[in-house]
Amino acid sequence: MIQPTNSRRHFIKKAVLGAAAVGTINSLAAQPTETASTSQDNQPISDKTSSSTKPIVISTWDFGVAANQAAWKILQPGGSALDAVEAGVQVAEADLSNPTVGKGGYPDRDGHVSLDACIMDAEGNCGSVAALEHIAHPISVARKVMEETPHVMLVGEGALQFALEQGFEREDLLIESSKEAWQEWLKEKKYKPIMNIENKAFQTERLPGNQYNHDTIGMLALDAQGNLSGACTTSGMAFKMRGRVGDSPIIGAGLYVDNEVGAATSTGVGEEVIRTVGSFLVVELMRQGYTPEAACKEAVERIVKKKPEIAKEIQVGFLALNKKGEYGSYALQAGFSFAICHNEQQDLIEKGKHIF
Numbered sequence: 001m002i003q004p005t006n007s008r009r010h011f012i013k014k015a016v017l018g019a020a021a022v023g024t025i026n027s028l029a030a031q032p033t034e035t036a037s038t039s040q041d042n043q044p045i046s047d048k049t050s051s052s053t054k055p056i057v058i059s060t061w062d063f064g065v066a067a068n069q070a071a072w073k074i075l076q077p078g079g080s081a082l083d084a085v086e087a088g089v090q091v092a093e094a095d096l097s098n099p100t101v102g103k104g105g106y107p108d109r110d111g112h113v114s115l116d117a118c119i120m121d122a123e124g125n126c127g128s129v130a131a132l133e134h135i136a137h138p139i140s141v142a143r144k145v146m147e148e149t150p151h152v153m154l155v156g157e158g159a160l161q162f163a164l165e166q167g168f169e170r171e172d173l174l175i176e177s178s179k180e181a182w183q184e185w186l187k188e189k190k191y192k193p194i195m196n197i198e199n200k201a202f203q204t205e206r207l208p209g210n211q212y213n214h215d216t217i218g219m220l221a222l223d224a225q226g227n228l229s230g231a232c233t234t235s236g237m238a239f240k241m242r243g244r245v246g247d248s249p250i251i252g253a254g255l256y257v258d259n260e261v262g263a264a265t266s267t268g269v270g271e272e273v274i275r276t277v278g279s280f281l282v283v284e285l286m287r288q289g290y291t292p293e294a295a296c297k298e299a300v301e302r303i304v305k306k307k308p309e310i311a312k313e314i315q316v317g318f319l320a321l322n323k324k325g326e327y328g329s330y331a332l333q334a335g336f337s338f339a340i341c342h343n344e345q346q347d348l349i350e351k352g353k354h355i356f
Contacts, residue, residue, distance in 0.1 A: 105235020246270020
């Protein structure tokens with residue numbers, strides 16, 4: 001078994017606690033963050049929030065409803081945002097009908113199911129795994145990386161070795177429905193991701209196997225103590241090249257949390273999110289005074305500016321939650337949805353605004 005090697009983290013935490021004792025850090029954390037902003041056409045953008053801003057949990061896509069409910073069972077009685085987001089996205093990872101996350105995910109073009117995930121807490125601690133095979137809950141392995149190692153990310157065979165040493169069960173992740181879709185794709189081997197395949201409203205007819213896509217569940221939570229955490233997990237693009245990793249396990253791209261400001265996560269074509277360091281960008285824009293929605297819109301517009309020739313052909317969406325419990329989203333294309341759960345309602349779905 002790998003023994004914890006987090007003495008450096010313990011040293012840092014002790015230093016932080018010492019600073020907090022004299023009130024320095026606490027006084028900084030208590031400073032309010034501004035959220036007023038305007039869109040590019042100078043129209044005010046107002047973000048939604050519950051009347052009781054905490055606790056609250058939000059997550060990407062319609063399958064976020066079930067995930068949020070699992071997170072809410074931890075948040076409502078006063079549990080931590082970190083525990084909530086891990087438990088929440090585990091629901092999506094375990095859902096065999098979800099072809100975009102976890103064990104039910106579609107494989108790469110060689111028939112291997114590889115999973116990516118990351119998690120980040122209110123103290124800035126984070127953990128990540130990428131190209132992890134044979135483990136059904138990569139989000140929990142990512143948390144172990146965060147808590148039991150001095151590292152942030154483990155990948156491939158090393159991530160699998162670590163998971164097994166931590167007691168995770170090795171299993172075959174290629175379920176029959178995914179195998180059938182892969183075998184159908186092999187007939188023509190066309191790689192053409194379809195936008196919004198994660199949205200059930202866009203799945204009234206099952207598309208040929210060579211057109212299925214993968215995506216992500218990203219979840220953000222604010223607990224009763226006022227602390228933020230986030231999690232992101234995916235099986236990546238369907239029929240990707242073996243070893244391909246998108247934005248989901250990359251801190252700052254697929255997920256970013258700053259407990260002074262807010263948190264953000266992303267969904268869609270990960271390559272474009274990586275190019276803009278998208279989730280970090282959204283959080284930094286909120287630090288500058290943008291509302292969550294305005295920050296997400298600006299991040300999407302950066303992608304359009306960088307890649308106008310492909311922006312209309314792909315989907316990318318951002319979801320953000322600030323320290324006040326206000327949330328917002330924006331996407332390239334219509335069809336992006338997200339789920340919200342708070343004291344007033346536990347199964348709310350909203351359609352994100354979009355550029356095109």
